Amino acid sequence: MPSTGKPTGKPAGDVLIVGAGPTGLLLAGDLAAAGIRCTVLERRAAAESNLTRAFAVHARTLELLDTRGVAAELIATGARADVLRALGTTGLDLRRLPGRFPFMLVTPQYETERVLRERALAAGADIAYGAEAVALRQDAAGVEVDVRTADGGAATRRASYVVGADGVHSTVRRELGLPFPGRAVVRSVMLADVRLREPPAAPLTGNAVGDAFAFLVSFGDGRHRVIAWNRRHQAPDSEPVDVAELRDTVRRALGSDHGMHDVGWTSRFHSDERQVPRYRVGRVFLAGDAAHVHSPAGGQGMNTGLQDAANLGWKLAAELWGWAPSWLLDSYDEERRPVGRQVLRGSGALLGAVLVEPRWLRLARTAGAWAAVRVPPVARRLAGAVSGIDIAYPAPRGAHRLAGRRAPDVVLAGSPGRLYELLGDGQFVLVVAANDPAVTYLATKRWAGRVHCALAGAATRTTALVRPDGHIAWATDETAPDRRAAAIRDALGHWCGRPADRPVRGPEQLGSVPGDGTDREERRTRP
Numbered sequence: 001m002p003s004t005g006k007p008t009g010k011p012a013g014d015v016l017i018v019g020a021g022p023t024g025l026l027l028a029g030d031l032a033a034a035g036i037r038c039t040v041l042e043r044r045a046a047a048e049s050n051l052t053r054a055f056a057v058h059a060r061t062l063e064l065l066d067t068r069g070v071a072a073e074l075i076a077t078g079a080r081a082d083v084l085r086a087l088g089t090t091g092l093d094l095r096r097l098p099g100r101f102p103f104m105l106v107t108p109q110y111e112t113e114r115v116l117r118e119r120a121l122a123a124g125a126d127i128a129y130g131a132e133a134v135a136l137r138q139d140a141a142g143v144e145v146d147v148r149t150a151d152g153g154a155a156t157r158r159a160s161y162v163v164g165a166d167g168v169h170s171t172v173r174r175e176l177g178l179p180f181p182g183r184a185v186v187r188s189v190m191l192a193d194v195r196l197r198e199p200p201a202a203p204l205t206g207n208a209v210g211d212a213f214a215f216l217v218s219f220g221d222g223r224h225r226v227i228a229w230n231r232r233h234q235a236p237d238s239e240p241v242d243v244a245e246l247r248d249t250v251r252r253a254l255g256s257d258h259g260m261h262d263v264g265w266t267s268r269f270h271s272d273e274r275q276v277p278r279y280r281v282g283r284v285f286l287a288g289d290a291a292h293v294h295s296p297a298g299g300q301g302m303n304t305g306l307q308d309a310a311n312l313g314w315k316l317a318a319e320l321w322g323w324a325p326s327w328l329l330d331s332y333d334e335e336r337r338p339v340g341r342q343v344l345r346g347s348g349a350l351l352g353a354v355l356v357e358p359r360w361l362r363l364a365r366t367a368g369a370w371a372a373v374r375v376p377p378v379a380r381r382l383a384g385a386v387s388g389i390d391i392a393y394p395a396p397r398g399a400h401r402l403a404g405r406r407a408p409d410v411v412l413a414g415s416p417g418r419l420y421e422l423l424g425d426g427q428f429v430l431v432v433a434a435n436d437p438a439v440t441y442l443a444t445k446r447w448a449g450r451v452h453c454a455l456a457g458a459a460t461r462t463t464a465l466v467r468p469d470g471h472i473a474w475a476t477d478e479t480a481p482d483r484r485a486a487a488i489r490d491a492l493g494h495w496c497g498r499p500a501d502r503p504v505r506g507p508e509q510l511g512s513v514p515g516d517g518t519d520r521e522e523r524r525t526r527p
Contacts, residue, residue, distance in 0.1 A: 013160025023288030023305035024165035025116035030313030032123035034426030043132035056299025060388030078107025079203035170290035182274030197259025214253035314468035323497035411457035
């Protein structure tokens with residue numbers, strides 16, 4: 001296993017996360033795994049919940065969970081949907097997506113929360129339930145958060161940084177004084193957990209007929225979540241769901257209510273499209289629904305929040321370990337806010353297609369969508385957008401064609417056998433095209449504790465520096481050893497901060513690139 005040494009001393013601070021939903025829990029696990037002290041404040045009195053709104057886990061999110069070693073556990077809780085059918089017979093085929101997860105996982109949000117909570121606790125994060133953040137103040141050195149406990153008590157906590165992952169009604173966002181511009185795009189959406197005597201074969205089934213739409217989502221244990229909207233009856237969120245209306249709406253949209261019975265939990269809600277103008281204010285960050293909310297079309301909300309957390313966690317860890325470049329924390333807003341805007345627009349367009357009212361437009365919509373998904377390049381782009389696989393971050397002018405893109409899970413020489421097994425601990429991975437002791441020395445000695453170095457397992461001329469969140473920071477096709485080493489040195493300095501004043505071990509003790517059978521390093525332990 002490659003080694004990079006470990007940071008010495010202690011991190012220069014800690015992080016307070018407000019909200020123990022999926023976004024906050026993934027972030028807590030990442031910070032704790034990187035050796036950063038973190039506490040999650042959650043106003044709910046208990047961890048367990050049998051209610052859920054999110055149910056879709058897309059391919060890119062599964063890849064991020066794979067790097068953290070929990071994807072297989074989560075997949076075991078749900079069902080795979082490899083073709084998304086939301087407009088009658090129109091289907092978006094996910095089976096040609098690159099990577100190990102060419103499907104959408106359908107599983108209740110509480111399963112995602114459970115897996116992420118267990119990971120965070122195992123890594124050393126602290127989760128305080130029954131602790132509601134009610135106010136915050138920040139200064140040049142940190143942030144104070146006033147907390148109200150479930151028993152009516154009050155306390156003040158202080159941390160180096162605070163992340164608001166506390167949802168659409170975020171207290172953190174309110175305390176920052178940030179606007180949340182946008183609009184309600186659909187009202188009076190009915191939710192219900194039911195059982196079906198004649199369940200559809202697919203785990204996700206949906207259709208719209210202009211004055212009604214309905215989705216049926218299988219939870220894999222005999223229960224289904226119904227999501228339905230009735231244009232004929234627009235009621236406030238406070239009005240109870242009428243079971244007869246629910247059945248009628250599903251029947252009109254899907255042609256059958258599939259023998260709906262045993263209706264349990266029900267609710268109404270409205271869906272907004274909103275986004276804050278910035279994700280960072282000083283030492284406070286916003287992530288997930290606290291920063292952006294979208295229509296339910298496409299199942300993007302939870303996934304976008306989890307990807308926010310994956311982007312932010314390693315950057316906060318780098319800052320607190322003292323090696324982050326001065327621009328790194330600002331790059332969270334620069335990279336994730338455009339993604340949130342793109343998802344908002346895309347999900348809004350999908351919802352608009354579903355809710356279009358005139359019959360001739362509905363027919364044109366269905367025909368157009370069916371034609372589009374049968375054109376391979378169009379289908380590939382749609383699948384890449386919905387799944388998150390095609391999300392890329394801006395790269396400077398003249399950068400390598402791969403810079404900013406998702407890194408594929410390439411095969412590595414030796415052990416571990418693939419790239420994603422080296423990600424997930426807050427370190428970069430330098431995947432080198434050829435064994436070069438000088439390059440190994442740079443990565444594993446001068447930037448010890450920040451970079452793994454691994455040899456590509458297949459013939460290639462590309463050397464790539466992969467970020468901890470699985471995106472390619474930098475790459476080169478240079479083959480001349482001296483020029484390649486100089487370029488790598490510059491890239492490491494730009495992305496991973498100043499090199500150590502003293503290498504961990506001298507160059508005379510240097511082994512070869514891990515994976516070629518002559519590696520003399522020991523596996524790095526987490527700080």
